[in-house]
Amino acid sequence: xxxxxxxxxxxxxxxxxxxxxxxxxMKQACQQYLTQAGIDLTVDQWVILQELNQLDGQxxxxxxxKTFKDxxxxxxxxxxxxxxxxTKRIVAPDDRRKFHIFLTQEGRxxxxxxxxxxxxxxxxxxxxxSDDELHTLTDLLDRIFDSLL
Amino acid sequence: xxxxxxxxxxxxxxxxxxxxxxxxxMKQACQQYLTQAGIDLTVDQWVILQELNQLDGQxxxxxxxKTFKDxxxxxxxxxxxxxxxxTKRIVAPDDRRKFHIFLTQEGRxxxxxxxxxxxxxxxxxxxxxSDDELHTLTDLLDRIFDSLL
DNA sequence: AGCAACTAGTTGCTAAGCCAAGTAATAATT
DNA sequence: AATTATTACTTGGCTTAGCAACTAGTTGCT
Numbered sequence: 407x408x409x410x411x412x413x414x415x416x417x418x419x420x421x422x423x424x425x426x427x428x429x430x431x432m433k434q435a436c437q438q439y440l441t442q443a444g445i446d447l448t449v450d451q452w453v454i455l456q457e458l459n460q461l462d463g464q465x466x467x468x469x470x471x472k473t474f475k476d477x478x479x480x481x482x483x484x485x486x487x488x489x490x491x492x493t494k495r496i497v498a499p500d501d502r503r504k505f506h507i508f509l510t511q512e513g514r515x516x517x518x519x520x521x522x523x524x525x526x527x528x529x530x531x532x533x534x535x536s537d538d539e540l541h542t543l544t545d546l547l548d549r550i551f552d553s554l555l
Numbered sequence: 556x557x558x559x560x561x562x563x564x565x566x567x568x569x570x571x572x573x574x575x576x577x578x579x580x581m582k583q584a585c586q587q588y589l590t591q592a593g594i595d596l597t598v599d600q601w602v603i604l605q606e607l608n609q610l611d612g613q614x615x616x617x618x619x620x621k622t623f624k625d626x627x628x629x630x631x632x633x634x635x636x637x638x639x640x641x642t643k644r645i646v647a648p649d650d651r652r653k654f655h656i657f658l659t660q661e662g663r664x665x666x667x668x669x670x671x672x673x674x675x676x677x678x679x680x681x682x683x684x685s686d687d688e689l690h691t692l693t694d695l696l697d698r699i700f701d702s703l704l
Numbered sequence: 705a706g707c708a709a710c711t712a713g714t715t716g717c718t719a720a721g722c723c724a725a726g727t728a729a730t731a732a733t734t
Numbered sequence: 735a736a737t738t739a740t741t742a743c744t745t746g747g748c749t750t751a752g753c754a755a756c757t758a759g760t761t762g763c764t
Binding site for chain 2: 415417418419420421422423424425426427428429430431432433434435436453474525528530531532533534535537539540541542543544546547548549550551552553554555
C-alpha cells in the first residue's frame with residue numbers, strides 16, 4: 407500500500423500546516439508594511455477597500471462572496487471602514503434591504519497611499535519565485551481548493 | 556519593465572489571496588470532518604493535541620513555537636483542552652514558571668477517534684495532487700515563508 | 705547578596721472567523 | 735390579497751490571533 411494512493415502520509419500531514427503557516431506569515435508581513443507606512447488599516451480592511459477600488463458601490467453580500475468572508479464579518483469590517491470615514495453605506499433605491507458601499511474621497515486617497523506598501527510587500531514575498539513558479543503555486547492551491555466543499 | 560522583476564503584477568496580487576482562501580477552506584473542511592464525526596474539538600485544538608501526541612509533556616512556549624501560534628493563544632487553547640479534560644498542566648519541578656502539558660487518558664482516546672476523520676479529510680483535499688505536486692507545493696510555500704520576516 | 709535582564713505564562717483589548725438566531729424587506733405561492 | 739419563502743443585513747456567542755502590559759520565577763553580573 408506504499409503509494410497506491412499517490413499521497414505520502416507524512417507529507418500530506420505536513421502540507422496543510424505549511425499552507426496555513428505561510429498564509430499567516432504573509433498576513434503578518436503585509437500588516438507590518440501597512441503599519442510601518444503609518445497606515446491605520448488591517449489587512450482584511452484593506453482587502454475590502456481593494457475590492458471596492460475594483461468596483462465601487464457593491465453590496466455587502468457581493469463583497470463577502472468575492473473576498474471569501476462571511477456576511478457578519480463583512481458587516482463589521484464595513485462598520486469600521488465607515489467609522490474611519492473611508493466608505494459610506496447608501497441604501498439601494500430599488501431594494502431597501504440592501505446597501506451599496508461606496509468609497510469616500512478619503513477612502514480613495516488612503517488606497518493610493520497603501521498601494522506602494524502592498525507592492526513592496528509582494529516584492530519581498532515572491533522574491534525567490536519565478537513567474538512560472540507563482541503560476542504553478544496558484545494552480546496547485548486552486549486544485550486543492552476545488553476538491554473541497 | 557515587462558518582466559524585469561520576474562513577477563507578473565496581477566498574478567502576484569492574486570496569489571496571496573489564493574493561499575489564504577485555500578488555507579481557510581481547508582480549515583473549514585477539516586472542521587466539518589471533525590464535527591460530522593461527533594468530535595467536539597476545533598481544528599486549532601486538534602493541532603495542539605496532535606503535537607502533544609508526538610511528544611507529551613511539552614511546555615506551552617514549545618507548543619507555541621512548533622504550531623506557529625503565539626503564547627497567549629496557546630494559553631487559551633490549553634485552558635479549553637484542560638476544561639474538556641483532554642490535557643493537564645503539571646508544574647515543572649525544575650522551573651516553577653513552567654508547565655508541562657500532558658495528555659490525559661481521555662485525551663489519548665480522543666486522538667484515536669480523530670485520526671481517521673483527519674485522514675479522510677486529507678484524502679479529499681489532496682485527491683487531485685500527485686505526491687510530486689504536493690512536494691512542489693510545500694517547497695514553493697516554504698520559499699515564500701522563508702522570504703518573510 | 706543584590707540588582708538587572710530575561711523567560712514562562714497570563715490577562716485585557718481589538719479584530720476577525722464561524723454559527724445560529726433575528727429583523728426587515730422582497731419574491732413566490734396559492 | 736394573504737401567507738410563505740427567500741434575501742440582505744445585523745447581532746450575540748464563542749474561538750483564534752496579534753499586541754501590549756503584567757506577574758512571578760530564573761539567570762547573570764558585579
